[in-house]
Amino acid sequence: MIYWIKRFSRYRLNSFYQENRQNPLIMVQTIVTFAPMASIKPSVPKGTRDFSPTEMVRRNFIFDTIKSVFRKYGYQQIETPSMENLSTLTGKYGDEGDKLIFKVLNSGDFWNEAERQKQKTGSFEYNSKSLTPLISEKALRYDLTVPFARYVVMHQNEITFPFKRFQVQPVWRADRPQKGRYREFYQCDADVVGSDSLLNEAEFVLIYDEALSKLGLKDFTIKINNRKILSGIAEIIDKADSIIDLTVAIDKLDKIGLDGITKELIERGFTEADIEKIKPVILLEGTNEVKLESLRKALAGSTIGLNGCDEIETVLNYIAICKLQSANLELDITLARGLNYYTGAIFEVKTNEAAMGSIGGGGRYDDLTGMFGLKGITGVGISFGADRIYDVMEELKLFPAAASQSTKLLICCFDKEGEKFALPLLQELRRKDINAELYPSGAKLKKQLDYANSKNIPYTIIIGSEEMESGLLTVKNMQTGVQEKRTVEEIVGE
């Protein structure tokens, strides 16, 4: 009984109370059991997370690395508000997306105001859809792309194009939480708008290469495709609507072979003649250059398809001059993400060292700001999947053991005299930009050393009466346990 009530939500407990208020025995049990619930441990909303000091150091390492590379390539940081007008966001992510936007309840007497507006409209049916616009006019941002488009339109007179911006901020989605999927998570985007040069595409490949190499990844693949190649393939067989069916099938070549693919495509309405035409596409292999050569032959009849090949070739040529550090760059015509909005290059990044989906992606879109009335602005952008990169780095043990951000040295002392002795040394170290702490006096040495260990502080200095008399302090390396005597001057000098 008690166990059962404990699992009650507050609301269910309330209805239980209403039903059983005539039964004194149950009521006593309910009250007794309810009492400890007041001091139940607090929690965070599902799908959201706290980040501990250790996690923050690691997350900062990832974000700082990516940001420094963005800056190196001339990208500038902006931030937009967490809340946008609901009208800015609605309709930009499809019907399914709209449902996943977190709406913010109007402040003040929202219900009175809703009633007032409702009366003007005549008959009114109460439901979530009809009420939402009356009680909510703001929402949490769902991604960084739509707010960026809004930013560009709002600030178009202050911006010099091409505008290269990056943005690292949380976004919120009312998705069903599951492993690796959260309701609040950071996006890490760089975009350039107002330049159609393919140099931008090439530089994004370099940015992925440099940032992920700096994070310690050694074997990863940047896949590149071009929407125009996909359009070209669809054009030569006159099947624009089936391009996804086609790429899904081609992707299975290793598993089911040409015969399997042929069978699958015929089931999906492709003809033998279609398949004959695109056979070179299905069997595409070799280096990027060889693949491009085959594609050009297959797409000879499609202007847009050949144009896509030219674009890919230009990007590859830029990269050939610049050289990649660790990335494999692979033309992959089965890459078909974002077909609804990408109009040129399409990117996706995968690590080959861990089983993990895409850790980054992006592409070119030709009309980002059109939704806010500013036409003809082309753009291209990429995104890093920070949470997944975190998981990969943890699995591969790539996080530096000694975080540069944490305390380097803890001074331990035992009384007010020790504190007085320690404080000038402490401040001297801090003046030299060394992160250092003095444990407040009064605690036993074991407690102080436990504190150092729990914070991964690599060195401790112990100041007892003997040390104060001799002026020789004991410096302990907490990793090796080695202790050495040093004067204050020596410590500060080192």
Place this chain on the structure above:
Amino acid sequence: MIYWIKRFSRYRLNSFYQENRQNPLIMVQTIVTFAPMASIKPSVPKGTRDFSPTEMVRRNFIFDTIKSVFRKYGYQQIETPSMENLSTLTGKYGDEGDKLIFKVLNSGDFWNEAERQKQKTGSFEYNSKSLTPLISEKALRYDLTVPFARYVVMHQNEITFPFKRFQVQPVWRADRPQKGRYREFYQCDADVVGSDSLLNEAEFVLIYDEALSKLGLKDFTIKINNRKILSGIAEIIDKADSIIDLTVAIDKLDKIGLDGITKELIERGFTEADIEKIKPVILLEGTNEVKLESLRKALAGSTIGLNGCDEIETVLNYIAICKLQSANLELDITLARGLNYYTGAIFEVKTNEAAMGSIGGGGRYDDLTGMFGLKGITGVGISFGADRIYDVMEELKLFPAAASQSTKLLICCFDKEGEKFALPLLQELRRKDINAELYPSGAKLKKQLDYANSKNIPYTIIIGSEEMESGLLTVKNMQTGVQEKRTVEEIVGE
């Protein structure tokens, strides 16, 4: 007429339409005028802001400086979710505060769910208060203190005390926006819980001193008081409820003199005898030591008051050993912020170089986590007012002209050949961690140099056919206009 309609909100336009639908002339005008509204410029919710690249560089400078000082003193960063359960926040900020919490509408079919729950409760009156808990269970955090208390309780078994944490994240308040007051703004807090040592208070004074000095402030005052001194004053005249009246009156000494204060206090119910007893407190002046001496005499009859004096003295003694860089530390018994929750030290920071309210504040609280069922945890913390510090720094022109984060060098070229020539140089510079850009070919030189100027890029390199032949590139200092010829090797070397 047109002007008038343009100022309509969408909803008012709708009611205008309902009222005038029988009048064809007005309707035509309405439709014609309404059409351009669809492409009206997008906006952000009132009280929220976009931050441009220039503003971000400056904000990062402030935040990075403060964070680096927090770390130097052993504080570790955490982050908590933007949304907390409504039950975590409600009742923690008083009735007025509760009204200013932004509530998040439940996702899914919230109205259907609300109806379901409503039926269980029997009779139900529709209003904002009764509906809120049925349609919202999450809210945006209102400050960083309550989420921190929740964090400490939730993670108490993973935490080693004393726990020194800092947190720099936005908070949201449904306040009426006005100059300098926003609905979304960053808080910048450091707190230590689980240590009653006054060394912590002293270190917060040092943190304020070091961080604000590093930001370039030269003349600022850290005011310190102690709740126990205020309690002591109230105790000797037996007027615990009037302590605010008293401090407000004392604060006017310069303006209205002792006679004015006496008059005001008597109007507020103090007796002549009261005033005689606290006259030394009203007339308190001199150095902190002299003030303490006078206070001890006046508070001789109050144990708690003397205890407060001891605490202040201990903090002053710590500071005397460590020395301050730029701050004036001033014992100010009129400082009475946060009397509802502070139980020991009270801090406030003001700049003397600009007319601005407090740019920081904090204090000690004895039962932070009690609200979540964990008793007996004492803590002390401070906060930096980042937005106000930004305004002060802008007024005093303290932001570095050349931001270290932006592009150092722009390479200008005019054709594909120039790009090919430029790319290896560009990547060489980037490999040396120099932020550099290549303007995509095809634009006129003027446009490229305008771009450099708008981004405050200090150097440009121009690559024309002559430069490619000779190998001598023209490096232009954009500030002075001076141009010099350099080889690629020389540029990379420098």
